Amino acid sequence: MSRLRCMPRQQQPATRTARRRSYDQFCAAARALDTVGDRWTLLIVRELLAGPRRYTDLHADLPGVSTDVLASRLKDMEQNGLAVRRRLPPPAAASVYELTGRGRGLLxxxxxxxxxxxxxxAERRPTDAxxxxxxxxxxxxxxxxxxxxxxxxxxxxxxxxxxxxxxxxxxxxxxxxxxxxxxxxxxxxxxxxxxxxxxxxxxxxxxxxxxxxxxxxxxxxxxxxxxxxxxxxxxxx
CATH class of the missing domain: 3.30.1050.10 (SCP2 sterol-binding domain)
Structure with missing residues (x-):
């Protein structure tokens, strides 16, 4: 039997290293991009600048974003102090996302x-929403x-x-x-x-x-x- 086949399979690490999120540069522009530089984040801000929105409404007006990415970006925005989630009072009984003062400062x-x-x-592409x-x-x-x-x-x-x-x-x-x-x-x-x-x-x-x-x-x-x-x-x- 081949020695390669007898060797034990290498164990996979229990957890993966987290994706690097910071440029680690002492620069205001770099710090800003640490917060809003991910794909879709600024477009979510664009949507919320018009007022509080439900998750389903955001997903409908952001053609091309997956549900997983949208949920991840909203969570990041909450953690970074750009947005909050709140429950509307009855009879609406729905949750909406809205910008904080820091988030609105991106206008x-x-x-x-x-x-x-x-x-x-200059020219609208056939695939443009x-x-x-x-x-x-x-x-x-x-x-x-x-x-x-x-x-x-x-x-x-x-x-x-x-x-x-x-x-x-x-x-x-x-x-x-x-x-x-x-x-x-x-x-x-x-x-x-x-x-x-x-x-x-x-x-x-x-x-x-x-x-x-x-x-x-x-x-x-x-x-x-x-x-x-x-x-x-x-x-x-």
Missing amino acids: PVLTALAHWGAPAL VRAHWFALPLLRAVRGLGPGTVEVRLDEGEFHLRTGPEVPEESAYGYGPAPDADVSLVLDAELCLALGDDDCTLAEAVADGRVQVHGESVLAEELRAHLPRASPVTTA
């Missing part, structure tokens, strides 16, 4: 990242400087809403679906959302040339309509 990071990545969206509220991040740049209020945005892909004004809290900068308290509704397309986020044009210019329809009778609506071209006065001979 300007994601807004800047969306602006940086906008040129890569899309959700209406994903266009909230580029539009947040476009509505800066508007007076306080709630802006409902209507796209072919769906609806979402934004909060405007100089003192908008990070936890309510944007949200899913229509807003019952909307001060103004804007109708436009996804391509224009991207152009606005990429600074290819301003919201005022888009309203003026008719690419954005403005609906509503509030002060905020009138502020936006002020950019519409005025009809020339009729003169008589």
Whole structure:
């Protein structure tokens, strides 16, 4: 019999070494990536910036993520102080995840990242999923400087809403679906959302040339309509 066949099988270790999670660099950027650098983490933050969400809702709006990975990322976010899980009171009787103050502090990071990545969206690939509220991040740049209020945005892909004004809290900068308290509704397309986020044009210019329809009778609506071209006065001979 071969000596190789007589040798006892090597015992497997009882536990595997944990995956290295830190860059071990005394650098703020490296420390930040220790927390949010894993695949899917920042996109989960993007979803939760619009408000608390159930696990099933998160999974539905993150096409491509496995249930195991999503559960793992949410657990990591809880451990790192980015999110918490809480039970809704009856009659809802469901658990939701929501961002902590530290998690909401990532809003300007994601807004800047969306602006940086906008040129890569020149062409939509056949495999690309899309959700209406994903266009909230580029539009947040476009509505800066508007007076306080709630802006409902209507796209072919769906609806979402934004909060405007100089003192908008990070936890309510944007949200899913229509807003019952909307001060103004804007109708436009996804391509224009991207152009606005990429600074290819301003919201005022888009309203003026008719690419954005403005609906509503509030002060905020009138502020936006002020950019519409005025009809020339009729003169008589």
